[in-house]
Amino acid sequence: MQRIIAIAWLTWKAALRFRLFLVIAVLLLAAVVGLPVMIKDDGTARGFTQILLTYTLSAITGLLGLSTLWLSCGTLARDIEECQIQVVATKPIARWQIWLGKWLGIVILNAALLAISGACVFGLLQWRAAHLPAAEQKILREQVLVARGLARPQSVDAQINAQTKQVLEERLKSSPDLAGSADLPEVEKQIREQVKAIYQIVPPGYSRQWRIDLSSQMNSLRDRPLQLRIKFNSAGGGTGRTFAGFWQVGDAQKMEPWQSESMSLSSDTFHEFQVPANLLDDKGVLAIAFLNPNDTSLLFPVEDGVEVLYPEGGFALNFARGLGIIFCWMALLAAIGLMAASFLTFPVAAFFSMAVLAVVLSSGTLADTVASGSVGVGNDEKGIPGHSPADMVLIPVFKGILVIVNLAKGFSPIDSLSGGLAITWGELGAAFGQIVLLLGGIIGIIGIVLFSRRELATAQGNQ
């Protein structure tokens, strides 16, 4: 361990000697201080805080990510190319220790930079919040500078699957030809949507009730108001139309429920509103009912149609956990850069690392392609799917890439922080496990093997 720490210390010294640490620190601080002056917000304290959080943390992630890749590629590749590694390698130290030492040095450097810039962002947010009017502060402390847990009604996926299967079987009995047809997946999809609609639609003049189990938080939520987050879709009306709605929260048979005035709500968007405290029943279940007084049906998606946001913790710890996930990403990038530098020259390693980053950033396109089932272009208007001979190879490859990418990309600390949503210790632990231990570990092992097998002296000929 002492040897690894010695290499880490050498990496630190190199970073300080080349003023890399100073330059990145200044750039990060400039981004944190300069962005609030440059950005144009929506005019609310809430909007400003959200955009500030998003842009500063994105800038920190971007700057730190690029510098990490650059540094990790450079520190190993240049040592090899400039033959300095030969001085180290001839010492009683294993190759894997050199590799891990450099990784540890970069990771600690990142931790320090992240801590400094994160502290600045946090301080800036608190300072700005403290100078706002009381009403704005209240909104900010309740909706953004907070860690809110999210609870949903119990999943109805099992019921939907069972009913879909049942209806499909009945359909196959009545139309046996369908069994071998290429349309079967599409038919099943349509049946599923029809079944799903039963759990989602609130017809005109009708009401629907959801029950959300908050028993595990029952005691901590006593005397604390909750936020209801709702979203619905509608086939009626254009984008400018709004719909009336009445909400009732609390089981009317057990308590005096809270009832809203008529609300003017638009479709296809999330709405958040506060409901009073102490509306859970004696088992910790919150009953929520919606009455649809409109002339058209409204559809509340089972996934996120009705959710309850409840206070779970403070912003400071949540922010720290968010930075923790960003730190995990940096650790992974350091491993990628070092792995590339273990067998490539500095420019090629840098190019390779950037290419990997580009693949990660374009995973949305890959996901769209996998969802459409083909790399070919179809006709959406006529419902004709695309087709290409390359699909047999590319789609499974894309699926594989997505599985790997999503291990790291499946976490969104910046979105959670700007939305005031809690990042749990479990999430942070999962991020560490998946990103650092699993992905970073695999890449590290590959990098160490490549570095251990590399003939270091051959690089001398390139000079």
Add this chain to the structure above:
Amino acid sequence: MSARAKRFLLLVLAAALLIVSGQVQKSMNRDRVQLGLTIGEPLQNAPPMLAFTTVALGGFRGLISNMLWIRANDLQMDDKYFEAAQLADWITDLEPHFAQVWNFQAWNMAYNISVKFKENAPGDYSDRWRWVQRGIELLRDSGLRYNPDEISIYQNLSWFFQHKIGQNLDDGNLYYKRQWAEAMTPFFGTGGTNFDNLIHPQTAGERTNAMVLREKYKIDPVFAQKVDAQYGPFDWRLPEAHAIYWAALGLKMAEENPVKAKADDLLTLRRVVYQSTLQAFHHGRIISNPFTKGVELAPNLDLASKANDVYLGSMNADLENSNHISAAHRNFLRDVVYFLYENNRMTEAAKWFKYLGDKYPDMRIVDNDPNSLPKNLTLDEYAVAVVQIDIGETSQERVTSAVQGLLTHAYIDLAIGQDDRAAGFQLLAEKVHANYQAKMGRDQPRAALPPMNDLKRTVLNMLLDTQQGLPFAARAALRTQLRMPAETNTPPVVATNTSSAMATNVLETVSTNSAPPVLP
């Protein structure tokens, strides 16, 4: 020559060349346009950072703009709007001469994003209003700055005022109107027509006002006065006046730059003018209610003549659509007659009723009544018919409710000093009552309406109720107008009104058939 002197000379030379190239740039830009060397015109009035960005990025501007556009779209799909203003700013900065980009981004903010926000508290649509303002500001403050002769931007800007704020399709329209009126009152005064102080400011405050109106709201008071003279008089605290202002400015720009003017754009601008004039006629006057501290919108009847001229002008200018415009004109004339009648301006109502008959003698004037040609109806019959179309003339409950509604209007107008309107509403209530009784009451006594005096008393008692009625000050004003005794803590017994031509005694708590005090 020493190295230091050489460096100094080179610096001076560089500065001189920079100044000269700046001068040459102007003529080069002119030549670029004249010789057709470039598709896009050089950027005018841009701040240095924007000018630098557009030049430095070159062909990559479109690419970056596309990426930002995709991000904006993705965020919007995820209901994240806090970045929308910033992204719209960047996108339009990258494509400052592309009018559709300005129009789309502004429309998106004013229409698509604004409605995503719910009512914050009853009647409070401040979150929506912020986005409507953003849309207007984007076009007015930036879009027109870089594209002063782009007609479609004027068209969209005027449409925002006419449709988004002026009409009632958005639940928040009253909030928008109130906010806009509050913003404009310092400039146009409580009457909404204060041009003198803006054009010839005398005091420091007036000069500041004029400057803010020009700099912040981009309104030229001289042109506004010209618009008011041509199409008005308008209340410039209301959105319709501003819709017409921007449409008129667009038409002026089109005249000056005929190459830029497309026929469709001109047509739309003319439509904005006559539709906004009609809107202003319908609700272009603000009536303050000092008791509720609220405001109400009432027809701007003084616009009838000008609005009529605008219709006639539009029919002549747009022959292809003259049939549609003439149908709208006929509807407008019917409204003119009814509103004048409702406001007790009988002479004018009769004049316009005759004009309607002369202009459209072969077209019915009451919906669903094939015999309602102008020659077959009197003015009174027409006014009553209009009310009864809405309420259904055979419904006892609905006619009763309508008569009570008209009487409520009459008493409230009386309390706030709108005597003509009060008299008009009372007259209309009596005509509706009489007409119904004549048709239904005699043949079917069970379906007869309560006597008019009973209805008046019910309404008056309701309004004067100390718990559920009007605010104290309004009750006091109404009592004064009706010459009733002042309110006391003890239940009122009898009040006598002897001055009014229509006056009779009133009992608030004694049940008799004697009539309550009525409008003077």
